[in-house]
Amino acid sequence: MLENVKTTPLSAYGEFGLIELLTKNIQIKNKSTVLGVGDDAAIINTEGRHQVIAKDMLIEGVHFDISYCPLKHLGYKAIAVNLSDVAAMNAHPEQVLVGIAASSRYTVEAIEELYKGIYLCCNRYGVDLVGGDTCSSVSGLQISVTVIGYAEPQQIVRRNTAKTNDLICVSGDLGAAYLGLLILEREKKVFMQNPKNQPELEGFDYLIERQLKPEPRLDIIDNLRKKNILPNSMIDISDGLASEILHICKNSKKGCAIFEDKLPIDTLAYNTAMDFKLIPSTVALNGGEDYELLFTIDQKHYDAIRQVEDVSIIGYITDENEGCNFISNDKKSIPLNAQGWDAYLKKTTTK
Amino acid sequence: MLENVKTTPLSAYGEFGLIELLTKNIQIKNKSTVLGVGDDAAIINTEGRHQVIAKDMLIEGVHFDISYCPLKHLGYKAIAVNLSDVAAMNAHPEQVLVGIAASSRYTVEAIEELYKGIYLCCNRYGVDLVGGDTCSSVSGLQISVTVIGYAEPQQIVRRNTAKTNDLICVSGDLGAAYLGLLILEREKKVFMQNPKNQPELEGFDYLIERQLKPEPRLDIIDNLRKKNILPNSMIDISDGLASEILHICKNSKKGCAIFEDKLPIDTLAYNTAMDFKLIPSTVALNGGEDYELLFTIDQKHYDAIRQVEDVSIIGYITDENEGCNFISNDKKSIPLNAQGWDAYLKKTTTK
Numbered sequence: 177m178l179e180n181v182k183t184t185p186l187s188a189y190g191e192f193g194l195i196e197l198l199t200k201n202i203q204i205k206n207k208s209t210v211l212g213v214g215d216d217a218a219i220i221n222t223e224g225r226h227q228v229i230a231k232d233m234l235i236e237g238v239h240f241d242i243s244y245c246p247l248k249h250l251g252y253k254a255i256a257v258n259l260s261d262v263a264a265m266n267a268h269p270e271q272v273l274v275g276i277a278a279s280s281r282y283t284v285e286a287i288e289e290l291y292k293g294i295y296l297c298c299n300r301y302g303v304d305l306v307g308g309d310t311c312s313s314v315s316g317l318q319i320s321v322t323v324i325g326y327a328e329p330q331q332i333v334r335r336n337t338a339k340t341n342d343l344i345c346v347s348g349d350l351g352a353a354y355l356g357l358l359i360l361e362r363e364k365k366v367f368m369q370n371p372k373n374q375p376e377l378e379g380f381d382y383l384i385e386r387q388l389k390p391e392p393r394l395d396i397i398d399n400l401r402k403k404n405i406l407p408n409s410m411i412d413i414s415d416g417l418a419s420e421i422l423h424i425c426k427n428s429k430k431g432c433a434i435f436e437d438k439l440p441i442d443t444l445a446y447n448t449a450m451d452f453k454l455i456p457s458t459v460a461l462n463g464g465e466d467y468e469l470l471f472t473i474d475q476k477h478y479d480a481i482r483q484v485e486d487v488s489i490i491g492y493i494t495d496e497n498e499g500c501n502f503i504s505n506d507k508k509s510i511p512l513n514a515q516g517w518d519a520y521l522k523k524t525t526t527k
Numbered sequence: 528m529l530e531n532v533k534t535t536p537l538s539a540y541g542e543f544g545l546i547e548l549l550t551k552n553i554q555i556k557n558k559s560t561v562l563g564v565g566d567d568a569a570i571i572n573t574e575g576r577h578q579v580i581a582k583d584m585l586i587e588g589v590h591f592d593i594s595y596c597p598l599k600h601l602g603y604k605a606i607a608v609n610l611s612d613v614a615a616m617n618a619h620p621e622q623v624l625v626g627i628a629a630s631s632r633y634t635v636e637a638i639e640e641l642y643k644g645i646y647l648c649c650n651r652y653g654v655d656l657v658g659g660d661t662c663s664s665v666s667g668l669q670i671s672v673t674v675i676g677y678a679e680p681q682q683i684v685r686r687n688t689a690k691t692n693d694l695i696c697v698s699g700d701l702g703a704a705y706l707g708l709l710i711l712e713r714e715k716k717v718f719m720q721n722p723k724n725q726p727e728l729e730g731f732d733y734l735i736e737r738q739l740k741p742e743p744r745l746d747i748i749d750n751l752r753k754k755n756i757l758p759n760s761m762i763d764i765s766d767g768l769a770s771e772i773l774h775i776c777k778n779s780k781k782g783c784a785i786f787e788d789k790l791p792i793d794t795l796a797y798n799t800a801m802d803f804k805l806i807p808s809t810v811a812l813n814g815g816e817d818y819e820l821l822f823t824i825d826q827k828h829y830d831a832i833r834q835v836e837d838v839s840i841i842g843y844i845t846d847e848n849e850g851c852n853f854i855s856n857d858k859k860s861i862p863l864n865a866q867g868w869d870a871y872l873k874k875t876t877t878k
Contacts, residue, residue, distance in 0.1 A: 305553060
């Protein structure tokens with residue numbers, strides 16, 4: 177190894193800082209490349225249908241813990257989170273490629289179980305598994321998925337095109353997946369201390385399912401299309417609402433106001449957050465892994481969006497100089513910041 | 528973990544057996560999917576240009592050893608081996624997506640060095656990096672690359688379409704990359720025993736470069752096109768000539784005759800193999816990681832192919848019932864079998 181060279185830990189940059197550092201000098205060379213790094217997916221002009229292409233890795237010990245994540249669920253989730261990236265571009269997925277690196281600790285039967293979940297999700301959403309790679313790893317399991325989706329060029333929705341006065345909408349409810357993780361980690365700790373204790377998961381089904389088996393919200397983009405609502409901007413919530421709305425605002429050069437009393441929080445999630453002595457709205461803002469869609473629409477769609485099931489209006493887009501603000505129940509305006517799940521941050525804090 | 532269930536080690540199947548097991552029941556659902564699992568790349572009909580899409584993972588400790596593989600070379604190789612898959616379909620690459628999972632042992636500067644190699648290879652071959660994923664891993668470095676290439680539908684060459692009496696051709700020379708690996712591992716061992724010993728790499732430059740910095744043979748597919756030669760079948764040599772010609776024969780339901788005296792072996796590789804007490808033709812057959820193109824052409828192209836630089840005719844395709852045979856210098860016919868590099872085999876033998 178070289179001596180006397182500058183060494184900066186990865187944690188000093190975090191995931192987004194590192195991506196920015198590594199990709200800032202890219203110059204696009206091919207006319208087929210419509211959009212490169214910087215959104216939920218790249219956009220490709222094939223001279224036929226437009227494609228969106230995204231890639232996500234799931235790493236054992238970082239993104240999942242095999243001691244409480246059944247392999248079939250893990251396979252399902254690995255596909256689902258990638259399909260969610262396609263949904264976030266307002267496109268429909270048709271192909272996936274799956275790469276698996278597994279240590280000798282994994283048996284053929286274990287990998288078959290993983291693939292059962294992969295195929296379950298593929299079949300549910302009409303997606304073809306068309307290729308990939310299967311190899312060994314020195315330790316643990318690494319999963320890498322690439323997804324290809326399709327849309328008419330004018331239907332593709334980016335994250336950098338929010339307009340001032342847009343309504344900010346979110347599908348489903350927020351924070352439950354994170355609380356599911358807290359429950360699973362709590363019960364794992366109890367089990368590690370005394371393996372005779374049975375984990376107490378009863379009654380938390382919804383939270384645990386949100387953590388272990390998220391669904392891509394392709395139903396939402398279909399329902400928006402039926403109502404002729406084309407969002408001005410869209411992103412999926414993997415790192416938490418706060419982190420994602422900040423992406424939209426930063427990339428669109430806008431501000432926003434998000435209202436605490438408008439955040440969709442499931443009752444069980446609310447009560448469980450309170451049991452953990454957490455503020456439910458903080459969990460909804462920063463929990464992450466909801467895989468819901470966050471999008472902004474023109475105000476003219478107000479009546480139409482109210483007829484779309486499972487969508488909440490949680491705020492509006494402002495000019496950039498007004499900043500990104502969270503309006504609490506007692507009408508205080510608090511600057512939003514992203515405390516969301518960060519791949520490097522998590523690594524640093526859990527080791 | 529479940530008890531009383533059958534457990535089969537991954538090594539019992541090997542890479543190809545496992546892929547077959549996991550993908551045998553796939554039913555294609557989308558008309559955009561022209562070809563799924565089973566070739567160097569999947570084929571997509573975009574209703575515009577046809578695409579080929581491939582994905583390869585490189586795992587620290589399995590595919591590379593960071594103690595003698597400079598990170599810039601590793602980045603270059605990670606792209607090159609994927610571009611090679613596109614070349615093997617007779618297509619041209621235009622986009623890559625790169626996923627990196629790195630442990631905290633890696634610094635920002637190390638990852639930047641890796642990306643320097645990634646961009647060097649992308650720029651050399653006119654490819655855009657359009658997306659990917661950067662996250663942390665518990666241990667080591669995992670790289671996952673997806674590549675997208677383009678070709679006219681009638682230009683795409685598969686591995687299952689060899690014809691009886693086709694000439695079998697190979698680009699470049701064989702076995703050097705494997706010998707480069709042997710040199711690097713020998714010098715590593717010397718260094719581990721006594722860190723004061725300097726590694727003796729001088730004079731082995733060509734072998735080491737073949738191991739550390741392979742080039743995709745896009746020049747060959749361009750030169751074949753100039754001579755109006757469209758191969759009947761093609762594959763790239765990642766696991767060794769024997770393994771790859773067996774893929775072509777098995778998928779095409781053909782046999783073959785490969786001649787020992789026709790194998791292209793570099794002089795330095797020949798001499799180095801002898802020094803290691805290895806039979807040079809065995810190294811050429813089974814070494815792997817050459818990333819040369821192996822293809823079959825109709826005999827009518829005989830005169831034309833002799834004018835294409837850096838291509839050797841090494842045998843011909845036979846009917847299936849004649850089997851796959853290696854004709855040694857003393858005219859003995861030996862059934863070919865694949866002792867090539869296998870991800871699981873290697874893992875089992877090196878641990």
